[in-house]
Amino acid sequence: MSKRAKALLGAFVAVVAAGTASSAVADAGSGIRLGGSDGRLHPSLEVESRSDSNVIYWTPGQSVSDVILHIRPGLTLTVPGELTAVDLHAALDWAQYLGVEGHTSDLSRLYGDASLGIGVNRRGQLGLELNDDFFRRSNTSVMSFGTAVIANNNALRVAMPWKPGGGALLLTLGGEWELETYEPYATPTLCGTGELICEPGLVSKFGWNELRGTGELKWKFLPRTAVVLDGSYFSRLANDNVYSPDLSGFRTEAGLTGLVTQRIAGTVKAGYGQTFGNEALRTWLANAEFEWLATETSAARVGFSHDYGTDPGWILSLFQSNRVYVDGHVLLGGRFTARLGASLERREYESVAAHATLFRIEPAFEAEVTRAFRAVLGYAYTDRASNVPAGTLGLPGYNYSKNEFWLRGVVSY
Numbered sequence: 001m002s003k004r005a006k007a008l009l010g011a012f013v014a015v016v017a018a019g020t021a022s023s024a025v026a027d028a029g030s031g032i033r034l035g036g037s038d039g040r041l042h043p044s045l046e047v048e049s050r051s052d053s054n055v056i057y058w059t060p061g062q063s064v065s066d067v068i069l070h071i072r073p074g075l076t077l078t079v080p081g082e083l084t085a086v087d088l089h090a091a092l093d094w095a096q097y098l099g100v101e102g103h104t105s106d107l108s109r110l111y112g113d114a115s116l117g118i119g120v121n122r123r124g125q126l127g128l129e130l131n132d133d134f135f136r137r138s139n140t141s142v143m144s145f146g147t148a149v150i151a152n153n154n155a156l157r158v159a160m161p162w163k164p165g166g167g168a169l170l171l172t173l174g175g176e177w178e179l180e181t182y183e184p185y186a187t188p189t190l191c192g193t194g195e196l197i198c199e200p201g202l203v204s205k206f207g208w209n210e211l212r213g214t215g216e217l218k219w220k221f222l223p224r225t226a227v228v229l230d231g232s233y234f235s236r237l238a239n240d241n242v243y244s245p246d247l248s249g250f251r252t253e254a255g256l257t258g259l260v261t262q263r264i265a266g267t268v269k270a271g272y273g274q275t276f277g278n279e280a281l282r283t284w285l286a287n288a289e290f291e292w293l294a295t296e297t298s299a300a301r302v303g304f305s306h307d308y309g310t311d312p313g314w315i316l317s318l319f320q321s322n323r324v325y326v327d328g329h330v331l332l333g334g335r336f337t338a339r340l341g342a343s344l345e346r347r348e349y350e351s352v353a354a355h356a357t358l359f360r361i362e363p364a365f366e367a368e369v370t371r372a373f374r375a376v377l378g379y380a381y382t383d384r385a386s387n388v389p390a391g392t393l394g395l396p397g398y399n400y401s402k403n404e405f406w407l408r409g410v411v412s413y
Helices: 005-023 198-206
Strands: 040-052 066-081 084-097 109-120 126-138 149-160 169-184 210-220 223-237 249-258 265-275 282-295 298-310 318-332 336-349 355-370 373-387 400-412
Touching: 169 198, 169 355, 249 298, 265 298
Parallel strands: none
Antiparallel strands: 040 066, 040 400, 066 084, 084 109, 109 126, 126 149, 149 169, 169 210, 210 223, 223 249, 249 265, 265 282, 282 298, 298 318, 318 336, 336 355, 355 373, 373 400
């Protein structure tokens, strides 16, 4: 048996042992009651062994594989209430690289995510919603980087929903503040030397703040169908204008959402978006999604979106995006759930004839061993391809593919 296989098998045994031992002392997962209220605190622990064929996101033929052991303690807090409701989720994630096929143990780091939602007077005519979401992870939706990075993101959202009359009409006004910073993931560069966006020591220069004002009007003209009109204006402020420009813009969309039949739900929206600044973009917007509710325990969804966005970097900042996705799940025998998700996104950058494509497919199988312990076996294939005109400075070509297998044990109380 190879060294890699032994490491993967040993980590798998650790996952199963941890889940079995923890589930023996946990009860039905009802949580910890908070005083005399209806609030519940649910502590949890995830232990995952993951085999990754390309941990440093190198181009095919240069990849280094490893086995990563993830330890994720977390908690979920739910406090329902007529006047105020609170929902909190937080989890840490220690990723330990075992160094099976190289010196990758220096990639071991602490990640995590957290989300907080506070709702005030949700059943009343005028309410208040406050949400804050944070994540720290070793991947990002940014495609203009020429090197793998760690992304830290925090998004704060405030909204005031107003339901005049009987509630058929809902008007929501809000504001958002999003902050994203970057850290180097690994010391090697993934593109040519001299490209600023390829140097790990300079990735922190590409962080940004974004302020948004939002509005949405929803009219339920049928019991389960509504007309939706929404719009937003944003202003993105770069941490350092030497490396990224400031940018502003708006978007607006209108459409329908609701049940098409008893088993089919859908959302169809179309609109227009525009940016202002050093680079100007004007484009149509579209979002179409349909979900088939086959049974109470199985469903499938398919969707398409055409949108625009901005990445850090002077040249590769503005792009148009086309994305298609499918996902579904089915419950088998009351204890087993099969899941499948896949997506394909293509970004066309405005300033030059450059584009990037990202494809991912992810099947998974989940088993409810006890009411407090679940086991998940999964696989994911990811492929990214970037096409950049030859000799264009500042535009890294970033291509990689990877296969990932994992076994995860989840204990929740």
